[in-house]
Amino acid sequence: MPHLYLVDGSSFIFRAYHVLPKLTNKHGEPAGAVYGYVSMLWKLADDLHKADGPTHLAVILDKSEHTFRNELYDQYKAHRPPAPEDLVPQFPMIRDATRAFSLPCIEELGWEADDLIASYAKAALAQGWQVTIVSSDKDLMQLLTEPGIDMLDTMKDRRMGPDTVVEKFGVGPDKLGEVLALMGDSVDNVPGVPGVGPKTAAKLILEHGDVEAVLAAAPMMKPGKLRDNLIEHADMARLSRKLVELACDVPLPDPLDSMELNGIPEAPLRAFLEHHGFKSLLARLGQVADAPVERVEVPGLEPDPPCDHDAYETVTDEAALDRWITVARHQGWVAIDTETTGTDAHRAELVGVSMALHPNLACYIPVAHGGTDMFAEKPVQLDRATVIAKLKPLLEDPSVLKIGHNLKYDLIILGRLGIDVAPYDDTIVMSFDLDAGLHGHGMDELAATHLSHSCIAYKDVTGSGKKQIGFAEVDLKAATRYAAEDADVTLRLWRRLRPRLAYEGATRVYEMVDRPLVAVIAGMERAGIKVDATVLARLSDEFSKQIASLEAEIHGIAGFKFTIGSPKQLGDVLFDKMGIKGGRKGKSGVYSTDVNELERIAADKDSPGREMVVKVLDWRQLSKLKSTYTDALQAQINPETGRVHTSYSLTGAQTGRLSSTDPNLQNIPIRTETGRQIRDAFVAEPGNVILSADYSQIELRLAAHIADVPALREAFEAGEDIHNRTATELFGEVNRDTRGRAKTINFAILYGISRWGLAGRLDVTPDEAQAMIDRYFERFPGISRYIADTLTSAKETGYTTTLFGRKTHFPRIKAPNQNERAGSERAAINAPIQGTSADIIKRAMIRMGPALADAGLHDVRMLLQVHDELVFELPQGDVEAASAVIRRVMETAAQPAVTLTVPLGVEIGVGPSWGAAH
Template sequence: MPHLYLVDGSGYIFRAYHRLPPLTNKHGEPVGAVYGYTAMLWKLADALHKADGPTHMAVILDKSSHTFRNELYDQYKAHRPPPPEDLVPQFPMIRDATRAFSLPCIEEAGWEADDLIASYTKAALAQGWQVTIVSSDKDLMQLMTDPSVDMLDTMNNRRLGSEAVVEKFGVGPEKLGDVLALMGDSVDNVPGVPGVGPKTAAKLILEHGDVEGVLTAADTMKKGKLRENLIEHAEAARMSRKLVELACDVPLPQPLEELSLADGIPDAPLRAFLEHHGFRTLLSRLGEVADAPVAEAPTDAGFDADEPCKHDDYETVVDMDALDRWITVARHQGWVAIDTETTAKDPMLADLVGVSLALHPNLACYIPLGHGGSDMFAERPPQLDCDVALAKLRPLLEDPGVLKIGHNLKYDMIVLGRLGVDVAPYDDTIVMSFDLDAGLHGHGMDELAATHLSHTCIAYKDVVGTGKKALGFHEVDLKAATRYAAEDADVTLRLWRRFTARLPREGATRVYQMVDRPLVAVIARMERRGIKIDREKLAQLSGDFSTQIAALEGVVHELAGGPFTIGSPKQLGDVLFERMGLKGGRKGKSGVYSTDVNELERLAADRGSPGAEIATKVLEWRQLTKLKNTYTDALQEQINPATGRVHTSYSLTGAQTGRLSSTDPNLQNIPIRTEVGRQIRDAFVAEPGNVILAADYSQIELRLAAHMAEVPQLKEAFARGDDIHSLTAQELFGEVTRDTRASAKTINFAILYGISRWGLAGRLDISADEAQAMIDRYFDRFPGINRYIAETLTQVREHGFTETLFGRKTHFPRIRSKVQHERQGAERAAINAPIQGTSADIIKRAMVRMEPALLEAGLPDVRMLLQVHDELVFELPEGDVERARPVIERVMAGAAEPAVVLDVPLGVEIGVGRSWGEAH
């Protein structure tokens, strides 16, 4: 029997666009969605070829946004935003991709893809064919009234029949259109009936037959909001029924017979398409790799595709003999992938629920240790005793002859470290991915599995549920827990095999081995230590801030001529630009005036105007409110009850230049030079008998710029220990005053961040022409900086990435974007990336070397607690300060060597006090 597959191409396009980073081909065209769409279509075609696949197939696309439904209702899909700028030019290339597979690409003006799919389905059924719709769109589920029609949900790799409609909506496909009409659709702007959701709609349709039956019965329903809405919005419901109904009588653009598939995909057109765009990874599947460079998804050349994950083959280990067997094999082969399952996201609060191991693809297991209900009387499934199992696992996890492989291993190290297990040696695939592909895509396991393995991982929410009914992982049954947990270890192992091969081939081994890999354990120990917080000090600051915030609100309301909600951008915009009549207000697409920081700073800079004072006060109000909410209030809630300390979380992949980023709480955004920032730092204190020591690199980025850009004046000044901003002021302005030094300081840093003439004009409160003249003068005095910027941009445009002195690559896929603001943003980031990235590499090397150096010096009680930008914060006994200070300074000053020898010294400033604020 003929079997027609109809692919909902629009769904594929947007999935591909959001799944991959903004890639460009060798012609400088954006092709992220094209690449993803091509890979997804190939995967589908390959999977169907291996299965009992189609005899006929077509991809159906939307031709235009205006269809007959817009004639019925002019607001249909009116709220949908236009497609992203960089996606629009990819639509024709996606059509080319479809034809490259020798598949019909069907679209028709005035009709939606859903209508074409419905019409082809009806025509195929009339000839006795089977039909599979490749989509998970709820509107298309209306077509499954005939048992010969099903749907293939490739996102979740499952077939859907009419029973799936009943399960999701409570009615069969034949009644689905009525349910959709009543509930409406905010995405397509189908009005429906207010207050009617899926469950209510299904109940009404089952009781009254269809939309018209529901509306007829509305008068007889009990009084209430539902009855009122059905009566008031009856016409909207009738119109909605027409909008959701699929047109099944569209003339077919191509006859069914022309959709017939040949045997396999013809090689020539597909090869020509892939070669044109330089898609090397995909070309390798045809047995040849293109020579042309392209910023495409990372290549895994040299690896055959692993067989799919076989979740039913994973083992649940519930007896000691089985555990001994897994441990023996792991020790014999010398490597094992590990993962932990816990009760919480915070590793300092989480209890261990289980451990998963993987030895080879599809050879993985889950060891449950803490499953069972939440109360003491709940039944516990068969599982190993946690203490006994850990006693068996500890020698393996600490064995120096067995490599442990994890993904975001820092989390597992903290959880296991709290239980007395010190995991070593190790590889971390999230760090490996970052060192290979920073800037190209995210580094979470799900995204990496999709990108490198063409595998969709089981979603955590599909295992535990969502909302109020969500389970803890310890409450999940062992079969589901094993499928999820063992898959994590399995996928981690598969990723490690690929990344291990790529590191030396792509020149990333050096930065991985010398900088990032050893840092994982260091960061884990820092996070476990945390830092003590003075709760009373924070409470006092919160009270002080509340008083100041209230006073500022009074001043702002008086200046505005009446009260309003300062935190509401809409109300603030209306007050500034309508009630007060200030000039220059600009509205966004939503019709609301912009009141962002740039707009308020513009108003504040216009001294003497009515807007200057109110804008200044609003900015002060915003800063105090943010600091109160983010720090003085929130930090009190984030004190760990067991340790009495705050334990921030550091991400090694959070900033694409290689800098560490801090969250929960974010300690890197506390203002550095303000009195308010110092007050907050005063709440970070040492234990009795101890002090806080803060060691900060002095102007490290300017020092690195002097070295990397070969600027003799700056190198000589740093060697002499001169004030670099005074030197710049003398070079640019011919004199050093407080004002010229302040301007020089702004220019020194701004130029390294690729600032534009308009940006510098805003910083210095001068005209754009004056700012350009200043930039020109700066480059004239320091030509090495200008040369460095030009060479950096040339390299990144040619190769797609920049490099630090330690070989860290940062990719900039938007560097050849045709969208101006995207391209300029990439250029500015690329100018600073080698300098900021080298600075990050140096402080990371200092952190890795610090603990061994302190131990060697007989200072085991000096503990590194925090890293904030260019600063390291320690807690130590008061009597150890004089011995610790030279050790810390020596390690930080020499951190680059011997891998990199700098032409300038690295200055280190050290302060000591009872609190971080006092030491800073």
């Protein structure tokens, strides 16, 4: 379940300022609050990482002092003193610090940070997320009425819920606003009622219910100062109630999904700390950040000059465009980038194209600026058709190298306009092939890492939230600075990364595997696959009924209704109400109910909660499949093509495997009936069929080759069932139980599983699991040698390699933290095998198009790649011929670069749908 942390940045800032002495940075600027803020934010990140950390996080700050509350009461916060003189210049530095952590820093004119926090919290809760507010602010405690929300006081290191409010104020969170209104607030100058403190306010609210009821009852109260004050200051009490009420419907400046945590890249944080000269924090970064990488220096490469945005040219006439094209053709290379109306390459329209020839020699060619309103004034710019006609010969010229970053997107955009870009280099792929595992590969991070340059942010030119405009509405000067910078930075990265390929041994995997794949993936994404919306709608309806039925059964077992999707409520039911033993709590004080914990309970036949847990697992699976696939896929059908166009990332998985999003097709269950039903919705066009070609046990085959295991090689060469062979070797006999255990062990060993991990999977004791591992290594000593050699090499060099030379770096493999170190070791054991598998299927994909064309099978289209499987659509009459070509290409994909000692097996299925063919 997504878990959003909302950090009240102001509390961090003032706490840091008042706790630390007056410090200055290396430029002589006051920086004590900045230093303290960074330290506190860093500690928070560390603590959360070690506990049940967030999936999403943002820092919320106050943008301005004047809000709607000042309109209600002009004396609101009037008595608050101005910020200390030496703190004021630190505010922008603190915003920079937040962004250096690559965390969203959200603020909005006219609203207080509390209102933004309340609005984000309510929006997240509405989507079924958990929310934690990092603050001890009493006003925010009003939000603790919801079961999915709590607060974290980092100063006292404690979690706060409704009980904390009762303990502190004598009422629950639902009545806290009433109490705050009566007692007032001298800091914010909320008037309240004179003479009414927290205890009196709580007593009045407990007796009468709310402020209005207290005021209505005042005339009947015992004569005295309290009665008189309530009557005399009734209007102020009502005003105070409005002032303390949190606005929960503020338009969200940034969407919730933009707050997703994907790690904290080192480069921006290091650059920030170096700028200020925070040496002790830099030393700390050295301890927790990625290990330094041994790199060969490329001789003769001078540093590039700083980016000069004023030097970029806006091209608005044909003569200027012709000049740029002539120079590009003459020198033989050009960096390109496209600006569009959206991020969906299959629906977005071209707004402009940027080009770069040398550092600071870059331009932007607008073609559709001026907004979407037909009456809107449009700037002087070239016609799109003219620009496309002039660029097409250049971008298709085989003598001119086109350079892009994440070029797949641009290939799809330009391909829709009839341009087949070739040849090309892609800097995101270069970076991945050189430094996989060391850092991210987005342009902003690479610019900071390799060029010490901070790129213009997209929202800096378009705005964000309700004020955001489309790129087509950005004025040409700002658009040129942003767009031309993208092309300029891409060129600079290419100049840095391209020479390293040869020096660091990455040319082979780049040229033979990844670079050619960019165009292949772009073609597959453009093709898409047809999805039958009626099948999805029917499945959604069926899943809804099954989910409702499971909910009723779960509530029946519990004896009362509760929110099954709430880990806190579910944990309380399982471990407190039902008495299941072995529950473990995180730092939040909430029981863990992750899949491993639930599967542990489900495997225990004597557990009192086993029946419920099995149903909860089914409920979770169905709920996820419904929301992620049967519901979402219907909205993802492109109205123009009637097909779904997934997006593949060549840099999404550290080992080199492709990953897919929008929709993610990697997570559809493979061997369940429910998964097959979803695959049934992926269908062929009339007259066509779907063909699925799946490598059979490719990772085990590669393990037999790489680890040199004669027994496994012989089994594969003889076409034996490998799990039967393993069962015979380990248990001396083959039956359903021993084969199932052998299968689990075969795959688990390749993932570096521990005795405890295997014990959990096989439902045996750790000692029994260790005995099986020992027996496995005794029967297959090559596997044991492979694991030992791989770990030794990875610890010496910091990386592993595939048979094709793909490096995967493991900077934490020597980490002092045992969990981090063990995780890196497990990944390192698997990386050469899984990475080689990924390389092989990529090589098959690259060769597939030419092989099918040579066979005259021009109507066979490769549509999807999912794990070890390729999915095609083709005419029914081409099945036999295509099957032979596809099988041959896949079985020989490693050759001639690598000759395997085991055959690669390919299973092919055909049917009207993916489910039928799989």
